[in-house]
Amino acid sequence: MEIEKDALIIDELVELLESGDIRPGGKLPSENKLADQYRVPRYTVRNALNHLEERGLIESVQGKGRFLKPGPARIRIPLSGRTSFTEKMKELGHLLETTIVSCEAIENGEAARVLAAAPGDTVWRIGRLRVVDGEPIAIHYSHVLQSRFPEIGADGPDIRSMFEYYRQRGYGNFESGKALLSVVFPSSREQELLRCSRLVPLLALESSCLDGHSGDTLEFTRILYRSDTFKYDISGTQE
Incomplete structure:
Protein backbone atom coordinates (compact mmCIF):
# COMPACT_ATOMS: atom_id res chain seq x y z
CA MET A 1 0.00 0.00 0.00
CA LYS A 69 18.49 21.33 8.77
CA PRO A 70 20.80 22.12 11.67
CA GLY A 71 18.76 21.22 14.73
CA PRO A 72 18.59 23.42 17.82
CA ALA A 73 21.10 22.58 20.52
CA ARG A 74 19.57 20.17 23.02
CA ILE A 75 19.47 21.68 26.49
CA ARG A 76 19.60 19.45 29.55
CA ILE A 77 16.65 20.49 31.69
CA PRO A 78 15.91 19.00 35.11
CA LEU A 79 12.19 18.41 35.54
CA SER A 80 12.72 18.51 39.28
CA GLY A 81 13.87 20.75 42.07
CA ARG A 82 12.84 23.64 44.27
CA THR A 83 14.26 26.42 42.13
CA SER A 84 12.64 28.18 39.20
CA PHE A 85 13.22 27.65 35.49
CA THR A 86 14.99 31.04 35.46
CA GLU A 87 17.39 29.91 38.17
CA LYS A 88 17.98 26.54 36.50
CA MET A 89 18.95 28.15 33.20
CA LYS A 90 21.29 30.57 34.99
CA GLU A 91 22.95 27.67 36.84
CA LEU A 92 23.48 25.84 33.54
CA GLY A 93 25.04 28.92 31.95
CA HIS A 94 22.32 29.64 29.38
CA LEU A 95 21.08 33.04 28.30
CA LEU A 96 17.37 33.20 29.11
CA GLU A 97 14.87 35.73 27.82
CA THR A 98 11.30 35.70 29.11
CA THR A 99 8.39 37.41 27.38
CA ILE A 100 4.90 37.67 28.87
CA VAL A 101 2.47 36.46 26.20
CA SER A 102 -0.75 36.48 28.25
CA CYS A 103 -2.21 37.58 31.56
CA GLU A 104 -5.88 36.81 31.94
CA ALA A 105 -8.61 35.64 34.27
CA ILE A 106 -9.93 32.25 33.14
CA GLU A 107 -12.98 30.13 33.76
CA ASN A 108 -12.77 27.60 36.54
CA GLY A 109 -11.43 24.22 35.41
CA GLU A 110 -8.56 21.90 36.27
CA ALA A 111 -6.49 24.79 37.65
CA ALA A 112 -9.28 25.83 40.00
CA ARG A 113 -9.62 22.26 41.26
CA VAL A 114 -5.89 21.89 41.94
CA LEU A 115 -5.75 25.30 43.61
CA ALA A 116 -8.81 24.46 45.75
CA ALA A 117 -10.54 27.63 44.60
CA ALA A 118 -13.56 28.72 46.62
CA PRO A 119 -16.82 29.53 44.80
CA GLY A 120 -16.43 32.90 43.13
CA ASP A 121 -12.62 32.94 43.45
CA THR A 122 -10.84 34.11 40.31
CA VAL A 123 -8.06 32.09 38.70
CA TRP A 124 -5.42 34.07 36.79
CA ARG A 125 -3.22 32.55 34.10
CA ILE A 126 0.16 34.09 33.30
CA GLY A 127 1.73 32.87 30.04
CA ARG A 128 5.48 33.29 29.55
CA LEU A 129 7.55 32.43 26.48
CA ARG A 130 11.00 31.09 27.31
CA VAL A 131 13.78 31.84 24.82
CA VAL A 132 17.09 30.13 25.64
CA ASP A 133 20.24 31.11 23.76
CA GLY A 134 18.06 32.75 21.12
CA GLU A 135 15.80 29.72 20.59
CA PRO A 136 12.13 29.70 21.72
CA ILE A 137 11.82 26.44 23.62
CA ALA A 138 8.91 26.54 26.07
CA ILE A 139 5.71 28.26 27.11
CA HIS A 140 4.97 28.37 30.84
CA TYR A 141 1.39 28.85 31.98
CA SER A 142 1.17 29.67 35.70
CA HIS A 143 -2.27 29.64 37.38
CA VAL A 144 -2.79 31.37 40.73
CA LEU A 145 -5.71 32.51 42.86
CA GLN A 146 -6.56 36.17 43.12
CA SER A 147 -7.62 35.62 46.73
CA ARG A 148 -4.03 34.60 47.57
CA PHE A 149 -2.34 37.22 45.36
CA PRO A 150 -4.79 40.15 45.11
CA GLU A 151 -2.56 42.20 42.78
CA ILE A 152 -1.83 39.41 40.33
CA GLY A 153 -3.90 40.97 37.54
CA ALA A 154 -1.84 44.16 37.66
CA ASP A 155 1.47 42.47 38.46
CA GLY A 156 1.19 39.64 35.94
CA PRO A 157 2.48 41.46 32.82
CA ASP A 158 5.77 42.19 34.63
CA ILE A 159 6.46 38.80 36.24
CA ARG A 160 9.48 37.03 34.76
CA SER A 161 9.95 34.49 37.59
CA MET A 162 7.02 33.26 39.65
CA PHE A 163 9.33 31.97 42.40
CA GLU A 164 10.84 35.42 42.79
CA TYR A 165 7.34 36.90 42.89
CA TYR A 166 6.39 34.50 45.70
CA ARG A 167 9.56 35.25 47.62
CA GLN A 168 8.77 38.95 47.53
CA ARG A 169 5.49 38.10 49.22
CA GLY A 170 6.93 36.08 52.07
CA TYR A 171 7.10 32.57 50.60
CA GLY A 172 10.48 30.89 50.49
CA ASN A 173 10.13 27.18 51.08
CA PHE A 174 8.73 25.47 47.99
CA GLU A 175 7.66 21.89 47.41
CA SER A 176 6.59 20.18 44.18
CA GLY A 177 3.24 18.47 43.94
CA LYS A 178 2.17 15.62 41.70
CA ALA A 179 3.36 15.95 38.10
CA LEU A 180 1.86 14.57 34.90
CA LEU A 181 3.59 14.29 31.52
CA SER A 182 1.88 14.00 28.17
CA VAL A 183 2.62 14.62 24.50
CA VAL A 184 0.54 17.18 22.59
CA PHE A 185 0.79 19.01 19.28
CA PRO A 186 0.98 22.80 19.11
CA SER A 187 -1.96 25.06 18.34
CA SER A 188 -1.50 27.69 15.64
CA ARG A 189 -0.66 30.27 18.32
CA GLU A 190 1.89 27.94 19.94
CA GLN A 191 3.44 27.21 16.54
CA GLU A 192 3.87 30.95 16.06
CA LEU A 193 5.42 31.50 19.50
CA LEU A 194 7.73 28.47 19.41
CA ARG A 195 8.57 28.83 15.72
CA CYS A 196 7.81 25.19 15.04
CA SER A 197 5.60 23.26 12.67
CA ARG A 198 2.33 21.59 13.60
CA LEU A 199 4.06 18.19 13.53
CA VAL A 200 6.69 18.97 16.18
CA PRO A 201 5.45 17.24 19.38
CA LEU A 202 5.39 19.23 22.59
CA LEU A 203 6.01 17.71 26.00
CA ALA A 204 3.31 19.00 28.34
CA LEU A 205 4.25 18.98 32.01
CA GLU A 206 1.48 19.70 34.52
CA SER A 207 2.53 20.20 38.12
CA SER A 208 1.92 22.30 41.19
CA CYS A 209 4.04 24.40 43.52
CA LEU A 210 3.29 24.11 47.24
CA ASP A 211 4.17 26.29 50.19
CA GLY A 212 6.54 24.05 52.15
CA HIS A 213 5.30 25.39 55.49
CA SER A 214 1.52 25.23 55.13
CA GLY A 215 1.22 22.69 52.32
CA ASP A 216 -1.10 25.08 50.46
CA THR A 217 -0.96 25.03 46.67
CA LEU A 218 0.46 28.33 45.43
CA GLU A 219 0.37 27.57 41.74
CA PHE A 220 -0.82 25.13 39.11
CA THR A 221 1.60 25.05 36.19
CA ARG A 222 1.34 23.77 32.63
CA ILE A 223 4.59 23.94 30.65
CA LEU A 224 4.85 23.15 26.95
CA TYR A 225 8.38 22.15 25.94
CA ARG A 226 9.49 21.74 22.34
CA SER A 227 10.48 18.08 22.20
CA ASP A 228 13.39 18.79 19.84
CA THR A 229 15.21 21.16 22.19
CA PHE A 230 15.71 19.25 25.44
CA LYS A 231 17.36 16.33 27.10
CA TYR A 232 15.16 15.58 30.08
CA ASP A 233 16.12 14.73 33.63
CA ILE A 234 12.95 13.15 35.02
CA SER A 235 14.20 12.27 38.49
CA GLY A 236 11.35 14.34 39.96
CA THR A 237 9.18 17.36 39.15
CA GLN A 238 9.75 21.05 38.65
CA GLU A 239 7.86 24.33 38.58
Missing part, protein backbone atom coordinates in the same frame (compact mmCIF):
# COMPACT_ATOMS: atom_id res chain seq x y z
CA GLU A 2 1.18 3.55 -0.78
CA ILE A 3 0.54 4.72 2.80
CA GLU A 4 2.76 1.93 4.13
CA LYS A 5 5.49 2.81 1.60
CA ASP A 6 5.17 6.46 2.59
CA ALA A 7 5.62 5.58 6.28
CA LEU A 8 8.54 3.23 5.52
CA ILE A 9 10.37 5.96 3.61
CA ILE A 10 9.78 8.44 6.42
CA ASP A 11 11.03 6.01 9.09
CA GLU A 12 14.15 5.04 7.14
CA LEU A 13 15.00 8.64 6.25
CA VAL A 14 14.62 9.69 9.91
CA GLU A 15 17.00 6.86 10.89
CA LEU A 16 19.44 8.02 8.21
CA LEU A 17 19.28 11.62 9.42
CA GLU A 18 19.68 10.66 13.07
CA SER A 19 22.55 8.24 12.40
CA GLY A 20 24.85 11.10 11.43
CA ASP A 21 25.45 9.71 7.95
CA ILE A 22 24.10 13.01 6.67
CA ARG A 23 25.55 15.99 8.50
CA PRO A 24 23.57 19.20 9.12
CA GLY A 25 23.53 21.06 5.83
CA GLY A 26 24.12 17.82 3.92
CA LYS A 27 22.10 17.05 0.83
CA LEU A 28 19.51 14.27 0.71
CA PRO A 29 19.23 11.88 -2.24
CA SER A 30 17.08 13.17 -5.09
CA GLU A 31 13.41 12.25 -5.49
CA ASN A 32 14.29 10.16 -8.56
CA LYS A 33 16.98 8.22 -6.70
CA LEU A 34 14.69 7.54 -3.73
CA ALA A 35 11.83 6.53 -6.04
CA ASP A 36 14.11 4.00 -7.75
CA GLN A 37 15.45 2.78 -4.39
CA TYR A 38 12.00 2.15 -2.91
CA ARG A 39 10.33 1.27 -6.23
CA VAL A 40 7.53 3.76 -5.76
CA PRO A 41 6.22 6.73 -7.77
CA ARG A 42 7.93 10.07 -7.24
CA TYR A 43 4.79 11.53 -5.62
CA THR A 44 5.08 8.96 -2.81
CA VAL A 45 8.66 10.07 -2.16
CA ARG A 46 7.61 13.71 -2.39
CA ASN A 47 4.87 13.16 0.22
CA ALA A 48 7.40 11.58 2.58
CA LEU A 49 9.88 14.42 2.09
CA ASN A 50 7.17 17.03 2.58
CA HIS A 51 6.25 15.32 5.86
CA LEU A 52 9.88 15.55 7.06
CA GLU A 53 9.97 19.19 6.02
CA GLU A 54 6.82 19.91 8.05
CA ARG A 55 8.50 18.29 11.04
CA GLY A 56 11.36 20.74 10.65
CA LEU A 57 13.98 18.08 9.91
CA ILE A 58 14.85 19.09 6.35
CA GLU A 59 14.54 22.15 4.16
CA SER A 60 14.15 22.71 0.42
CA VAL A 61 16.40 25.01 -1.58
CA GLN A 62 14.88 25.84 -4.95
CA GLY A 63 16.92 24.43 -7.79
CA LYS A 64 19.35 22.65 -5.46
CA GLY A 65 17.41 19.99 -3.57
CA ARG A 66 16.63 19.15 0.03
CA PHE A 67 19.07 19.43 2.91
CA LEU A 68 19.25 18.35 6.55
Whole structure:
Protein backbone atom coordinates (compact mmCIF):
# COMPACT_ATOMS: atom_id res chain seq x y z
CA MET A 1 0.00 0.00 0.00
CA GLU A 2 1.18 3.55 -0.78
CA ILE A 3 0.54 4.72 2.80
CA GLU A 4 2.76 1.93 4.13
CA LYS A 5 5.49 2.81 1.60
CA ASP A 6 5.17 6.46 2.59
CA ALA A 7 5.62 5.58 6.28
CA LEU A 8 8.54 3.23 5.52
CA ILE A 9 10.37 5.96 3.61
CA ILE A 10 9.78 8.44 6.42
CA ASP A 11 11.03 6.01 9.09
CA GLU A 12 14.15 5.04 7.14
CA LEU A 13 15.00 8.64 6.25
CA VAL A 14 14.62 9.69 9.91
CA GLU A 15 17.00 6.86 10.89
CA LEU A 16 19.44 8.02 8.21
CA LEU A 17 19.28 11.62 9.42
CA GLU A 18 19.68 10.66 13.07
CA SER A 19 22.55 8.24 12.40
CA GLY A 20 24.85 11.10 11.43
CA ASP A 21 25.45 9.71 7.95
CA ILE A 22 24.10 13.01 6.67
CA ARG A 23 25.55 15.99 8.50
CA PRO A 24 23.57 19.20 9.12
CA GLY A 25 23.53 21.06 5.83
CA GLY A 26 24.12 17.82 3.92
CA LYS A 27 22.10 17.05 0.83
CA LEU A 28 19.51 14.27 0.71
CA PRO A 29 19.23 11.88 -2.24
CA SER A 30 17.08 13.17 -5.09
CA GLU A 31 13.41 12.25 -5.49
CA ASN A 32 14.29 10.16 -8.56
CA LYS A 33 16.98 8.22 -6.70
CA LEU A 34 14.69 7.54 -3.73
CA ALA A 35 11.83 6.53 -6.04
CA ASP A 36 14.11 4.00 -7.75
CA GLN A 37 15.45 2.78 -4.39
CA TYR A 38 12.00 2.15 -2.91
CA ARG A 39 10.33 1.27 -6.23
CA VAL A 40 7.53 3.76 -5.76
CA PRO A 41 6.22 6.73 -7.77
CA ARG A 42 7.93 10.07 -7.24
CA TYR A 43 4.79 11.53 -5.62
CA THR A 44 5.08 8.96 -2.81
CA VAL A 45 8.66 10.07 -2.16
CA ARG A 46 7.61 13.71 -2.39
CA ASN A 47 4.87 13.16 0.22
CA ALA A 48 7.40 11.58 2.58
CA LEU A 49 9.88 14.42 2.09
CA ASN A 50 7.17 17.03 2.58
CA HIS A 51 6.25 15.32 5.86
CA LEU A 52 9.88 15.55 7.06
CA GLU A 53 9.97 19.19 6.02
CA GLU A 54 6.82 19.91 8.05
CA ARG A 55 8.50 18.29 11.04
CA GLY A 56 11.36 20.74 10.65
CA LEU A 57 13.98 18.08 9.91
CA ILE A 58 14.85 19.09 6.35
CA GLU A 59 14.54 22.15 4.16
CA SER A 60 14.15 22.71 0.42
CA VAL A 61 16.40 25.01 -1.58
CA GLN A 62 14.88 25.84 -4.95
CA GLY A 63 16.92 24.43 -7.79
CA LYS A 64 19.35 22.65 -5.46
CA GLY A 65 17.41 19.99 -3.57
CA ARG A 66 16.63 19.15 0.03
CA PHE A 67 19.07 19.43 2.91
CA LEU A 68 19.25 18.35 6.55
CA LYS A 69 18.49 21.33 8.77
CA PRO A 70 20.80 22.12 11.67
CA GLY A 71 18.76 21.22 14.73
CA PRO A 72 18.59 23.42 17.82
CA ALA A 73 21.10 22.58 20.52
CA ARG A 74 19.57 20.17 23.02
CA ILE A 75 19.47 21.68 26.49
CA ARG A 76 19.60 19.45 29.55
CA ILE A 77 16.65 20.49 31.69
CA PRO A 78 15.91 19.00 35.11
CA LEU A 79 12.19 18.41 35.54
CA SER A 80 12.72 18.51 39.28
CA GLY A 81 13.87 20.75 42.07
CA ARG A 82 12.84 23.64 44.27
CA THR A 83 14.26 26.42 42.13
CA SER A 84 12.64 28.18 39.20
CA PHE A 85 13.22 27.65 35.49
CA THR A 86 14.99 31.04 35.46
CA GLU A 87 17.39 29.91 38.17
CA LYS A 88 17.98 26.54 36.50
CA MET A 89 18.95 28.15 33.20
CA LYS A 90 21.29 30.57 34.99
CA GLU A 91 22.95 27.67 36.84
CA LEU A 92 23.48 25.84 33.54
CA GLY A 93 25.04 28.92 31.95
CA HIS A 94 22.32 29.64 29.38
CA LEU A 95 21.08 33.04 28.30
CA LEU A 96 17.37 33.20 29.11
CA GLU A 97 14.87 35.73 27.82
CA THR A 98 11.30 35.70 29.11
CA THR A 99 8.39 37.41 27.38
CA ILE A 100 4.90 37.67 28.87
CA VAL A 101 2.47 36.46 26.20
CA SER A 102 -0.75 36.48 28.25
CA CYS A 103 -2.21 37.58 31.56
CA GLU A 104 -5.88 36.81 31.94
CA ALA A 105 -8.61 35.64 34.27
CA ILE A 106 -9.93 32.25 33.14
CA GLU A 107 -12.98 30.13 33.76
CA ASN A 108 -12.77 27.60 36.54
CA GLY A 109 -11.43 24.22 35.41
CA GLU A 110 -8.56 21.90 36.27
CA ALA A 111 -6.49 24.79 37.65
CA ALA A 112 -9.28 25.83 40.00
CA ARG A 113 -9.62 22.26 41.26
CA VAL A 114 -5.89 21.89 41.94
CA LEU A 115 -5.75 25.30 43.61
CA ALA A 116 -8.81 24.46 45.75
CA ALA A 117 -10.54 27.63 44.60
CA ALA A 118 -13.56 28.72 46.62
CA PRO A 119 -16.82 29.53 44.80
CA GLY A 120 -16.43 32.90 43.13
CA ASP A 121 -12.62 32.94 43.45
CA THR A 122 -10.84 34.11 40.31
CA VAL A 123 -8.06 32.09 38.70
CA TRP A 124 -5.42 34.07 36.79
CA ARG A 125 -3.22 32.55 34.10
CA ILE A 126 0.16 34.09 33.30
CA GLY A 127 1.73 32.87 30.04
CA ARG A 128 5.48 33.29 29.55
CA LEU A 129 7.55 32.43 26.48
CA ARG A 130 11.00 31.09 27.31
CA VAL A 131 13.78 31.84 24.82
CA VAL A 132 17.09 30.13 25.64
CA ASP A 133 20.24 31.11 23.76
CA GLY A 134 18.06 32.75 21.12
CA GLU A 135 15.80 29.72 20.59
CA PRO A 136 12.13 29.70 21.72
CA ILE A 137 11.82 26.44 23.62
CA ALA A 138 8.91 26.54 26.07
CA ILE A 139 5.71 28.26 27.11
CA HIS A 140 4.97 28.37 30.84
CA TYR A 141 1.39 28.85 31.98
CA SER A 142 1.17 29.67 35.70
CA HIS A 143 -2.27 29.64 37.38
CA VAL A 144 -2.79 31.37 40.73
CA LEU A 145 -5.71 32.51 42.86
CA GLN A 146 -6.56 36.17 43.12
CA SER A 147 -7.62 35.62 46.73
CA ARG A 148 -4.03 34.60 47.57
CA PHE A 149 -2.34 37.22 45.36
CA PRO A 150 -4.79 40.15 45.11
CA GLU A 151 -2.56 42.20 42.78
CA ILE A 152 -1.83 39.41 40.33
CA GLY A 153 -3.90 40.97 37.54
CA ALA A 154 -1.84 44.16 37.66
CA ASP A 155 1.47 42.47 38.46
CA GLY A 156 1.19 39.64 35.94
CA PRO A 157 2.48 41.46 32.82
CA ASP A 158 5.77 42.19 34.63
CA ILE A 159 6.46 38.80 36.24
CA ARG A 160 9.48 37.03 34.76
CA SER A 161 9.95 34.49 37.59
CA MET A 162 7.02 33.26 39.65
CA PHE A 163 9.33 31.97 42.40
CA GLU A 164 10.84 35.42 42.79
CA TYR A 165 7.34 36.90 42.89
CA TYR A 166 6.39 34.50 45.70
CA ARG A 167 9.56 35.25 47.62
CA GLN A 168 8.77 38.95 47.53
CA ARG A 169 5.49 38.10 49.22
CA GLY A 170 6.93 36.08 52.07
CA TYR A 171 7.10 32.57 50.60
CA GLY A 172 10.48 30.89 50.49
CA ASN A 173 10.13 27.18 51.08
CA PHE A 174 8.73 25.47 47.99
CA GLU A 175 7.66 21.89 47.41
CA SER A 176 6.59 20.18 44.18
CA GLY A 177 3.24 18.47 43.94
CA LYS A 178 2.17 15.62 41.70
CA ALA A 179 3.36 15.95 38.10
CA LEU A 180 1.86 14.57 34.90
CA LEU A 181 3.59 14.29 31.52
CA SER A 182 1.88 14.00 28.17
CA VAL A 183 2.62 14.62 24.50
CA VAL A 184 0.54 17.18 22.59
CA PHE A 185 0.79 19.01 19.28
CA PRO A 186 0.98 22.80 19.11
CA SER A 187 -1.96 25.06 18.34
CA SER A 188 -1.50 27.69 15.64
CA ARG A 189 -0.66 30.27 18.32
CA GLU A 190 1.89 27.94 19.94
CA GLN A 191 3.44 27.21 16.54
CA GLU A 192 3.87 30.95 16.06
CA LEU A 193 5.42 31.50 19.50
CA LEU A 194 7.73 28.47 19.41
CA ARG A 195 8.57 28.83 15.72
CA CYS A 196 7.81 25.19 15.04
CA SER A 197 5.60 23.26 12.67
CA ARG A 198 2.33 21.59 13.60
CA LEU A 199 4.06 18.19 13.53
CA VAL A 200 6.69 18.97 16.18
CA PRO A 201 5.45 17.24 19.38
CA LEU A 202 5.39 19.23 22.59
CA LEU A 203 6.01 17.71 26.00
CA ALA A 204 3.31 19.00 28.34
CA LEU A 205 4.25 18.98 32.01
CA GLU A 206 1.48 19.70 34.52
CA SER A 207 2.53 20.20 38.12
CA SER A 208 1.92 22.30 41.19
CA CYS A 209 4.04 24.40 43.52
CA LEU A 210 3.29 24.11 47.24
CA ASP A 211 4.17 26.29 50.19
CA GLY A 212 6.54 24.05 52.15
CA HIS A 213 5.30 25.39 55.49
CA SER A 214 1.52 25.23 55.13
CA GLY A 215 1.22 22.69 52.32
CA ASP A 216 -1.10 25.08 50.46
CA THR A 217 -0.96 25.03 46.67
CA LEU A 218 0.46 28.33 45.43
CA GLU A 219 0.37 27.57 41.74
CA PHE A 220 -0.82 25.13 39.11
CA THR A 221 1.60 25.05 36.19
CA ARG A 222 1.34 23.77 32.63
CA ILE A 223 4.59 23.94 30.65
CA LEU A 224 4.85 23.15 26.95
CA TYR A 225 8.38 22.15 25.94
CA ARG A 226 9.49 21.74 22.34
CA SER A 227 10.48 18.08 22.20
CA ASP A 228 13.39 18.79 19.84
CA THR A 229 15.21 21.16 22.19
CA PHE A 230 15.71 19.25 25.44
CA LYS A 231 17.36 16.33 27.10
CA TYR A 232 15.16 15.58 30.08
CA ASP A 233 16.12 14.73 33.63
CA ILE A 234 12.95 13.15 35.02
CA SER A 235 14.20 12.27 38.49
CA GLY A 236 11.35 14.34 39.96
CA THR A 237 9.18 17.36 39.15
CA GLN A 238 9.75 21.05 38.65
CA GLU A 239 7.86 24.33 38.58
